[in-house]
Each structure stands twice: as structure tokens, then as C-alpha cells.
Amino acid sequence: MTNILIVDDDIHILKLVEVHLSEAGYQVFQAQDGIKALSILKNHTCDLAVVDVMMPYMDGYTLTREIRNEYDIPVVLLTAKNQIEDKEQGFQSGTDDYLVKPFEPKELLFRIKALLRRYDKKQDESIIRVGNTIINRKSYEVQIGNQTILLPLKEFELLYYFLSNPMQVFSRDHLIAHIWGLEFEGDERTVDVHVKRLRERFSKLTEDFHIKTVRGIGYLLEAKRS
Structure with missing residues (x-):
């Protein structure tokens, strides 16, 4: 009510x-x-x-x-x-x-x-729902079934951006500009590190999505269809 x-x-x-x-x-x-x-x-x-x-x-x-x-x-x-x-x-x-x-x-x-x-x-x-995965931008929580995961801010923002745009290929430069900002002084390896961490966190928890490497370009997220 x-x-x-x-x-x-x-x-x-x-x-x-x-x-x-x-x-x-x-x-x-x-x-x-x-x-x-x-x-x-x-x-x-x-x-x-x-x-x-x-x-x-x-x-x-x-x-x-x-x-x-x-x-x-x-x-x-x-x-x-x-x-x-x-x-x-x-x-x-x-x-x-x-x-x-x-x-x-x-x-x-x-x-x-x-x-x-x-x-x-x-x-x-x-709120984005993919299979049994729910990602909430207001609470900055990722819920998979009964398990709630709290991510570091940039990992969360990167995952949210991928899940908001499934099956779209993004270059590392594009991701740095969108997630870290144009004034970010690091390099594209920062994206690789964060993607690696996301893969390590979720590969054993869910089959709802996979972040794939597009050789020579960057990454895309493949999401499970409802």
C-alpha cells in the first residue's frame, strides 16, 4: 500500500x-x-x-x-x-x-x-534487472538472488554503465571519459584492472552477464535475455 x-x-x-x-x-x-x-x-x-x-x-x-x-x-x-x-x-x-x-x-x-x-x-x-541480478543506482547495491554485493564506486559505475548498454562495444578511452572523467590522469590500464575485478567478482556468482573483450577496441557486456 x-x-x-x-x-x-x-x-x-x-x-x-x-x-x-x-x-x-x-x-x-x-x-x-x-x-x-x-x-x-x-x-x-x-x-x-x-x-x-x-x-x-x-x-x-x-x-x-x-x-x-x-x-x-x-x-x-x-x-x-x-x-x-x-x-x-x-x-x-x-x-x-x-x-x-x-x-x-x-x-x-x-x-x-x-x-x-x-x-x-x-x-x-x-534499477536494472538482468535475470536474477538487480543493480540499484540509488543504493549502489548489486543483488543476485538473496545475496547483496557492495562494490567500490568506480566498479559499480562501470558495471551499471555496461548493464545500461548491453551488447554495445566501448573503447577504453570512451569508458575512461564516461566513468572517470576527461581530466583523469591515469591510462587505459585502469579500465582493464576494473574489468578484471568485475569478472573475478561475478564469474562464479551468476551467468546473467559476461563482460567480453573485443580485441583491438575495448569491451562489451553480453546480458542474459529475459
């Missing part, structure tokens, strides 16, 4: 939003200030936050910045103000959307659904 956090010091707004979101099939968590909201986020996985601007202890702009610093979830700001300066401050704090009170609960639902679709797409793009 999708969890939505509602943060507003107006109990009537909390109740109104909870009723409509619950009817739409969402699990709702409520907080009347930013401190309580952060406590809920720490103890529960929430998929989206609806945040009022004017609240005691911590205003909605500050709370939005705190959420953006710690969690990768969309935020909708609620406010009684409709000035362009207030909207600008809201988007500068990191909100994804903005809704002015009074609002129609159905409009809030439409906006929530649109944001969740957008973030689902973003999440999908960060």
Missing part, C-alpha cells in the same frame, strides 16, 4: 484529506507540525508528503528542505497564499507541486497520482 504523510496544524484539513486519500486506497499518516512529521518519516516508509506552509515550530518550507535532504519522495505544499513570491520560495525549498487553499480534494488526488507516477518512473530508471 502507498503511504502518504499529511502535515498540517489544522485538524479539519487533516481529517478532510485523510478521508479522501483513504477512500482512494492510500495509507495516511498525520502530523500537526514539522517535528512530528520528521519523526514519522524516520519510523515509517512514506511515498509522498503533503505539507502545509504555515505551521508552528517548523514552517513548511523548512520541513520541505529537511525532507529533500533526507528522503527521495515527492512533496506537495499547501498554502493559503497565492503570491508568486510564495510559490518561488516553495519551489526553491524543493517542493514538487503547490496547491493553494481552499482546494478541491479531487485536485489534490490528481496531483498526488501524477507525482507518484513520475517518481515510479524515476525509480524504475535507477
